[in-house]
Amino acid sequence: MGEYLVDIKNERLSFFTPAGEVKALNDVSMRLEEGEVLGIVGESGSGKSVTAYSLMGLTAHPGKLIGGSLDFNGHHINDMTEKDMRKIRGNEVSIIFQDPMTSLNPVYTIGNQIREVIMLHTGKNKKEANERAKELLTLVGINEPDKRLKQYPHELSGGMRQRVMIAIALACEPKLLIADEPTTALDVTIQAQILELMMELKDKLGMAIIMITHDLGIVASMCEKIAVMYAGKIVEYGTTDEIFYNPKHEYTKGLLRSIPRLDANEHERLVPIEGTPIDLLNPPKGCPFAPRCANCMKICLREMPPVTEFSDTHYTHCFMNQKAMLEGGNA
Amino acid sequence: MIKYIIKRLVLAFVTIFTVATLTFFLMNMVPGGPFLSEKAISPKAQAALEAKYGLDKPLFQQYLTYISDAMHGDFGDSLKQRGRTVSSIIATKFPVSARVGGVSIIVALCFGIPLGCIAALNRGKPVDNIISVLSTCGIAVPSFVICTVLMYFLGVHLGWFPTFGLTSWKHYVMPVIALSFYPTAYIMRLMRSSMLDVLGQDYMRTARAKGLSQFVSLFKHALRNAILPVITYVGPMTAYTLTGSFIVEKIFTIPGLGGEFIGSITNRDYTVIMGTTIFLATIMVFMNVIVDIVYKLVDPRIKLK
DSSP: OOSOSEEEEEEEEEEEETTEEEEEEEEEEEEEOTTOEEEEEOOTTSSHHHHHHHHTTOOOTTEEEEEEEEEETTEEGGGOOHHHHHHHBTTTEEEEOSOHHHHSOTTSOHHHHHHHHHHHHHOOOHHHHHHHHHHHHHHTTOSOHHHHHTSOGGGSOHHHHHHHHHHHHHTTOOSEEEEESTTTTSOHHHHHHHHHHHHHHHHHHOOEEEEEESOHHHHHHHOSEEEEEETTEEEEEEEHHHHHHSOOSHHHHHHHHTSOOTTSOTTOOOOOOOSOOOOTTSOOSSOTTGGGOTTOOHHHHHSOOOEEESSSSOEEEOHHHHHHHHHHTOO | OHHHHHHHHHHHHHHHHHHHHHHHHHHHHSSOOTTOOSSOOOHHHHHHHHHHHTTTSOHHHHHHHHHHHHHTTOOOBOSSSTTOBHHHHHHHHHHHHHHHHHHHHHHHHHHHHHHHHHHHHTTTSHHHHHHHHHHHHHHHSOHHHHHHHHIIIIIIISOOSOSSOOSSHHHHHHHHHHHHHHHHHHHHHHHHHHHHHHHTSHHHHHHHHTTOOHHHIIIIIIHHHHTHHHHHHHHHHHHHHHTOOHHHHHHTTOOOHHHHHHHHHHHTOHHHHHHHHHHHHHHHHHHHHHHHHHHHHHOTTOOOO
């Protein structure tokens, strides 16, 4: 307690839909130190965004936290009222969304939308906030800030709008920046620029970043630690080197096999992961990945695999590793 | 902006001219005439009357005469109401309708918009269901039913409000309720659905992520985006409501323009038909220009060309 910026322990979160309880997060734990960059990877619906949103108290209706504890920067999120949460949001923790085209309100100027968050959290007046907004636009690499502040979102390009979103997120110098697939909606050259900008700002401002993405290329270049999520569970967690050079979970291995490599020989084909993700309305008793796993054993269908730790930072939930350990006599 | 308004005014003139032309010829195609009543008058007298108002001339010539007079601001005399010009009829009756109508529009907006928002925010809950039922009723129940029910209960049974005339604020209550019932219900529906749409937008999530309170994100970020469909509807609705409703005016005996409009048609009072139609068309076109300008003010993405 206290030494970590983010400390999520055994988080459980469900969406109570008319069709039944959708178990979006099952026993998710993660820690993040100040200034650290954590990547969360996984396919759509694996719970990446839900985890991050719950940290900001932004869980959408009808989602509900049903277990575990969330601590952030000395705040115990579980017990916080909506009113207290509002003081943190946009101030100590802020977020950049996937689609910059729709994330800004079309009927207000850029300046208005940046000033808003500054005035809300710092108590600056409009003129001071405007100065700060200009500083921020310069910081995120937008030229002619005076002119831009008076423009509306539809007058800017996608990359430009994402820079504005970053400016809004950084307005109050947050301790933690959550980037929810910040580059998915942008074209490739702009993607690289935005990522570079984020890393540059991280070094300058010293904030921690949670990078949510399904692009392994991005995590490899940006993140220090990686959490691989599948069906509302962290199936493998480790440093970037551990995940990329020594993947332990079958799903992680599958993900890595499915990215194109420059050094592969010409006739080598990409190996996709067969099958589709499980239905979170009726999660299986055993390992959620078992139905798609090439090395599935009988026990995988019956029981949830326990944690296997390889180092202080590297762990996974997979019976294959249990088996290897038992056979090696290390358990 | 100025250029746009001038362009729209020119177009408005063309629209009104077209409406006048169509009305003129359609009106003359309808069998009957202003001087064919049950009480037979001598053919000689009828011929004299027709000659006096120029109705004996060929139709096209009548049309040219009318248009050229109208261009000079002369809409002629009423054929049925002796000694009154069409302009004076409109000038005395329109303010009456406009007062009742104006209050009704304000009432419709004041109830429709908040109730629509409340329904959207409580989607699926009992409040939403109650508001939805109310708005369906408001749209489905015709105004003569509402008038009659109001009159029976509030006017006759309880005796709270007078049932005819328009001399004190009390006289306004029932006609205003009757007139604003439909628009209130319609605005509620529009507001609810567009609010639901806006609440699901990404920028609303951004507003929450900034730490804004629900109140600010609703009033600042949602309302301005959600109000656009309501503005579209309110334009023509205002034109209709201001010029009066035949039914409501007849039932509550209000001397307004709505009654005059329908009365002139059954009487074949050609000049009054033309005058009131052109008047309604003008207000309608004018309201549409205003709607476009308000649109531009609310949503900067809209370009006026």
